[in-house]
Amino acid sequence: MxxxxxxxxxxxxxxxxxxxxxxxxxxxxxxxxxxxxxxxxxxxxxxxTPQHIKDAAIEALKKGETHYTPTPGIPELREALSEYVKNIYGIDVDWRSNIAVTVGAKQAVFAAMLTLLKEGDEVIYPNPGYPAYSSAASYAGAKTIPYKLTIDNNFSVKPEDISEMITSKTKVIVLNSPHNPCGSVMSSEDVRGIVELAEDHNLYIVSDEIYQPILFDGLRHYSPLNYATDTDRVILVDGFSKRYAMTGWRIGYLVVSKDLHPYIVKVLNVMTSCPVSFVQRAAIAALRGPQxxxxxxxxxxxxxxxxxxxxxxxxxxxxxxxxxxxxxxxxxxxxxxxxxxxxxxxxxxxxxxxxxxxxxxxxxxxxxxxxxxxxxxxxxxxxxxxxxxxxxxxxxxxxxx
Ligand SMILES: Cc1ncc(COP(=O)(O)O)c(C=O)c1O
The missing domain is CATH 3.90.1150.10 (Aspartate Aminotransferase, domain 1)
Structure with a gap:
């Protein structure tokens, strides 16, 4: 009552x-x-979930890895993630100051929005799109500005569309490719164009790439990280749920700038203290094991x-x-x-x-x-x-x- x-x-x-x-x-x-x-x-x-990933979790449990870990994740997983990021995006990230492991990519979205947004800031986001972007942004007090994806524009967004939506209050542009629910994939020109806009207007890009590498017809994946001259403005949201069929394990991660990292880690600390200990071992097996x-x-x-x-x-x-x-x-x-x-x-x-x-x-x-x-x-x-x-x-x- x-x-x-x-x-x-x-x-x-x-x-x-x-x-x-x-x-x-x-x-x-x-x-x-x-x-x-x-x-x-x-x-x-x-x-x-592939067997070798499950085995790694079981092994960790048997060894007694059942306690708290550092808030941003165990060093071994963060090291494995920095190698993965280097492999996929060709950029160097420091596991200590750029990576934070989260309880699913959903928590990564929430923590990023809470850390970046002030009351009245504007967030440009895909609609239709994964609902957590606007929920988290609104919760943080920001105004949500949808960019519309329709069948007539092949469910794609162009830099020109985003450009028209930018105001003095815009703080974040959210990208999601491959896209839920539209199944669309951003072209290199569109990603590049939006990165240029973000750089010109001093904005952050929250790039949710959880469906990478689920791509068809030989298509390639393009990330803002491939084009940013200053990768500090890109926050990569990623996770293990889709790629490794690990939805129930609740594990994801963020790549963020050194400046944002302590604040995002503080938010994660308040939310969950740390990701699940033995699940982190499973995540290492996912990254380092057979693909x-x-x-x-x-x-x-x-x-x-x-x-x-x-x-x-x-x-x-x-x-x-x-x-x-x-x-x-x-x-x-x-x-x-x-x-x-x-x-x-x-x-x-x-x-x-x-x-x-x-x-x-x-x-x-x-x-x-x-x-x-x-x-x-x-x-x-x-x-x-x-x-x-x-x-x-x-x-x-x-x-x-
Ligand atoms: C686009 C997108 N991002 C993030 C997530 C969250 O994934 P998880 O929290 O399971 O890692 C989902 C899940 O459906 C999604 O579709």
Whole structure:
């Protein structure tokens, strides 16, 4: 019971939690009634964490690594991360002063926003996009300025678009490539152009690269770290959840400038003291061990992506583009919604209830996601076919009603 005269502060009341978990809950409820539901809503790999990673955690537990660690992570993991960053981005980072290990990339986003933003600062962020960017920025008191990703611009953002949004109050630009939920991947020119803008206007870039290297058709990954003349303005947010199928382990990291590092570490200290001790050993095994499991998973995602396209092509009345990375397709169903006069969320709930397939409504990823649904292809090819055929059936029925 809430004591009278006590009111929950606006910053908490207005906090937007991830709606993906609500859809999952709904789907589980329907399943409990005996309905077969195909899950294409979930944003996590269906693969098991590779065995050598699990073994490293078990070994650490057996050795008694069950206590607190330094807030920014054990030195061995930070060293492994600095080698990884050198490998992927070709830049030298000091494990002591540039790296902080976090409890998932989500915590990295939160800590970065709390450290960078003052009341009234402006943050330019992707919408639709991963909801934590705007939630964390609003919580920090900043004003959130969305850049709209639509199917008509191939779910991409151009430096010119960002340029128009910059004001004297802008502090941070958020980039996310490969992108959740659109499956789009930024080109080198766009990344370079946005880095130049950030440099000209003295802004930070928070670059969430958690879906790197899940890229298809031989595409390459481009990071602001590849182009910044001053890498201090780039905050890299990354994690192990997607790449190594480690969502439940809750581990990620940040690469930040030497100046920001002590403050971000202070925020992390207040939040969680340190990342989980034995999970850090698992993360070292992920980085230093064989990378074949990652390549295999990426190959499988690409196969599934092709099946998604094949199945969606059979449905009239929807629009989509071929996802270039991550494991999502973002489908324009606005024609159908207009016909039935429903929101994407209402339609998603109908699909679970009446057709036994769960997707994520576009508005779970921001208001500009209205008119879309996200299909996750982190599921088997059989389930992908089954789920999309159920969508096809639903679309056919509502369009001929
Ligand atoms: C774009 C993006 N960033 C960050 C995260 C957070 O990942 P985690 O906290 O599991 O590392 C997610 C998870 O869905 C995501 O899609």
């Amino acid at each position: 809430v004591v009278e005269s006590f009111s929950i502060p606006d910053r908490v009341v207005n906090l937007k939690a991830e709606a993906a978990f609500t859809v999952l809950e709904k789907a589980k409820l329907v399943e409990r009634r005996g309905v077969d539901v195909v899950h294409l809503e979930i944003g996590e790999p269906d693969f098991d 074949e499991p990652v390549y295999e998973m990426v190959k499988e995602y690409e196969k599934r992506r092709n099946v998604v396209i094949e199945e969606l092509s059979k449905i009239d009345g929807i629009r989509f583009v071929k996802p270039a990375g991550a494991f999502y397709a973002f489908i324009d169903i606005s024609n159908i919604l207009r016909k039935i006069n429903k929101t994407s969320e209402e339609f998603v709930l109908d699909l679970i209830e009446k057709y036994g397939v769960a997707f994520l409504h576009g508005t779970a990823m921001g208001e500009y996601g209205e008119g879309y649904i996200r299909i996750s292809f982190a599921n088997s090819i059989d389930n992908i076919r089954k789920g999309i055929r159920r969508l096809g059936q639903a679309v056919k029925e509502v369009m001929t009603e």
